[in-house]
Amino acid sequence: MRGARLGVVALGLLAVPLLSSCTGGMLDPQSPRADKVIVLWWVMLGTSSVIFVFLCGLLLWGLRRASRNSARAREGQLNRDRYLVLGGGIALPVTVMVVLMVLTVWAGRSITEAAGSDAVTVEVIGHQWWWEVRYPDTGLVTANEIHIPSGEPVNILLKSEDVIHSFWVPELSGKIDLIPGRTNSLIIEASHPGEFRGQCAEFCGLQHAGMRILVVAEDRDSFDQWVQEQGEPAPALNPADDAQLWEGQQAFLGSACVYCHTIRGTNGSGTLGPDLTHIASRQRLASNMIPNTRGHLAGWILDPQAVKPGTQMPPTQLSADQLDALLDYLESLK
Ligand code: HEC
Ligand SMILES: [Cu+2]
Known part of the structure; x- marks a missing residue:
């Protein structure tokens, strides 16, 4: 009996690092704002552990007392019981709730409080099952990989095109629904500077787990350069000079791709x-599910359902030459 109880406690303790992911993750914030969320998390864990142990003690004490119940004992205890009910049933919970509420508001404000008006703003729009990323200040549009300058607060505006999603990059912030x-x-x-992985945190359908996001924080100069490069349209092609890339572009424009995808220019x-x-220029494809290599790109274009069952992208029939040219073309879009 005792052994079994100890086993349960040990399992419970083990579950804490497991559920919060041991490497980095929520318990290892890399952001001055997420720091406050983690303070709140520890305070809540600490408080509830103390209360839990205290209640277990009370329960055992009550059980023992009940078994020795006698009229004499009962008389003296009535008064004490009243204090227990008033203190433990009203004063203690009210105090704990108020303290936790104040802390929650304090931590919540740190992740929603407006950044300065010159802060970078990023619009993140959830789709089943990928992230559209827009920078309204520069008109830049990309997907699944957010770049931000490190050491600066960045405004993230969250919207959804279909169902409820939730944006969560544990090392950088708490989660908020789209x-x-x-x-x-x-x-x-x-x-x-660094790379921080995130994940949709609100069940949104078949590929919910396949809706990952990557945040790349870099120093201001690299960020500005990235913005500059991403703002450029795709280079104009001339069939005489770049026959292969031209073929690839024709394959893109001549098949269904063009109905669903934009290539500026x-x-x-x-x-x-x-x-x-x-x-x-992106590190990974399909909402960060597969590496952005030629092989994975080819597999994705020919049979996206095999990579991400349920995804909204249909398979495309292409001849070997067309596929080869299309891959060359897509790989040239740096
Ligand atoms: C019916 C619309 C549709 C068609 C047609 C379509 N796609 Fe897609 N494509 C999507 C959607 C939706 C996604 C996002 C899938 C996901 O991550 O779940 C996507 C993702 C991609 C990605 C990965 C992008 C990223 O940032 O991860 C590539 C590359 C791509 N498509 C290329 C193509 C090419 C090339 C064609 C034509 C041969 C094509 N697509 C045809 C809808 C379409
Ligand atoms: Cu989801």
């Missing part, structure tokens, strides 16, 4: 799928 017809906001700040202006103007 709700259709509404704009929520969140401030993130990376204290140093061409006639392709579909918006059902991610903007591909700089697809070769």
